[in-house]
Amino acid sequence: MTSAIQGMTHVRLSAPDLGRMQAFLEDFGMALAHRDEKRLYMRGVGDSPFLHVTELGEPGVVSFGYQLRDPSLLDEVAKLPGAQGIESIDAPGGGKRVRIVDPNGFTLEFMAEQERVPTLQPRVVVRGADGESRVLGAARVVRIAHTAYATPNLADMIDWYQRTLGLLPTDELFVGSRDNVIGRFSRVDLGDELVDHHVIFLLRGARAGMHHVSYQVEGVDDIFFGFDHMTRQSHDHVRGIGRHALGSQIFNYWMSPFEQMHEHWISHEKMNAQSRFNDIQIGEGMSYDTGERPPERFVKQATPIVAWRN
Numbered sequence: 001m002t003s004a005i006q007g008m009t010h011v012r013l014s015a016p017d018l019g020r021m022q023a024f025l026e027d028f029g030m031a032l033a034h035r036d037e038k039r040l041y042m043r044g045v046g047d048s049p050f051l052h053v054t055e056l057g058e059p060g061v062v063s064f065g066y067q068l069r070d071p072s073l074l075d076e077v078a079k080l081p082g083a084q085g086i087e088s089i090d091a092p093g094g095g096k097r098v099r100i101v102d103p104n105g106f107t108l109e110f111m112a113e114q115e116r117v118p119t120l121q122p123r124v125v126v127r128g129a130d131g132e133s134r135v136l137g138a139a140r141v142v143r144i145a146h147t148a149y150a151t152p153n154l155a156d157m158i159d160w161y162q163r164t165l166g167l168l169p170t171d172e173l174f175v176g177s178r179d180n181v182i183g184r185f186s187r188v189d190l191g192d193e194l195v196d197h198h199v200i201f202l203l204r205g206a207r208a209g210m211h212h213v214s215y216q217v218e219g220v221d222d223i224f225f226g227f228d229h230m231t232r233q234s235h236d237h238v239r240g241i242g243r244h245a246l247g248s249q250i251f252n253y254w255m256s257p258f259e260q261m262h263e264h265w266i267s268h269e270k271m272n273a274q275s276r277f278n279d280i281q282i283g284e285g286m287s288y289d290t291g292e293r294p295p296e297r298f299v300k301q302a303t304p305i306v307a308w309r310n
């Protein structure tokens with residue numbers, strides 16, 4: 001069965017200061033798409049009208065946004081348990097969406113018919129006649145890749161997400177015995193089309209919340225000069241630069257001023273619907289991770305869920 005979605009469109013966070021969030025995200029590698037008194041929309045260099053929304057409010061996470069594979073699926077999604085009707089989107093790019101609430105009371109937005117925007121100029125890597133070889137400045141975010149979501153009721157949530165989004169299991173992590181699952185990476189099913197290692201990582205946590213949101217940058221170099229730029233601006237670094245052996249993912253993790261973790265990410269490993277599912281004893285595959293061990297606050301991170309506000 002092919003997935004209802006082909007990937008992510010955005011995350012919607014909540015924060016008490018949109019100006020501070022904008023400054024963090026500009027240093028992280030995004031550009032302003034639109035801002036008013038209540039909402040901040042940020043874009044990347046790609047053709048999506050926005051990749052990140054912040055609503056004015058207490059710090060938290062409001063929703064994950066997914067791109068429907070085809071606009072005709074809006075009708076089908078609207079019939080699923082917990083779904084709202086089809087609504088027009090009042091945001092840059094317009095379009096339509098259906099909202100569904102998951103078993104933790106967390107909202108998902110299934111998006112369709114958003115207008116594309118012109119892409120931003122690629123970075124020039126040819127040295128000019130009077131140039132020099134120092135690339136400095138913010139990384140360039142291309143697209144949103146995935147989220148990680150901590151939850152106490154892991155088995156039920158894995159089942160719910162797999163059914164609702166039509167995902168395929170990529171890798172599952174267990175401790176001790178095989179039934180002691182602590183997390184599962186799931187990917188989009190687009191048949192032979194190549195997709196990322198995961199669009200969501202569901203992991204066991206003491207309380208439900210977003211562990212992190214991940215943004216793909218233009219090239220691996222972005223992760224390095226982005227690190228330099230974020231450090232110069234005194235942003236809160238959590239973990240990295242490193243590489244996860246699973247999915248060959250090069251990463252660097254940053255905390256927003258409101259305790260929401262954002263990942264700079266790039267990977268050259270791709271999957272299709274035939275790629276094998278593996279269950280992996282933790283310590284085995286993960287021990288091949290490059291970089292320092294994750295700090296305590298990385299492991300325990302869970303940005304609290306904020307209810308949808310109209």
Ligand SMILES: [Fe+2]
Binds near residue numbers: 146213214
């Ligand atoms: Fe990630």
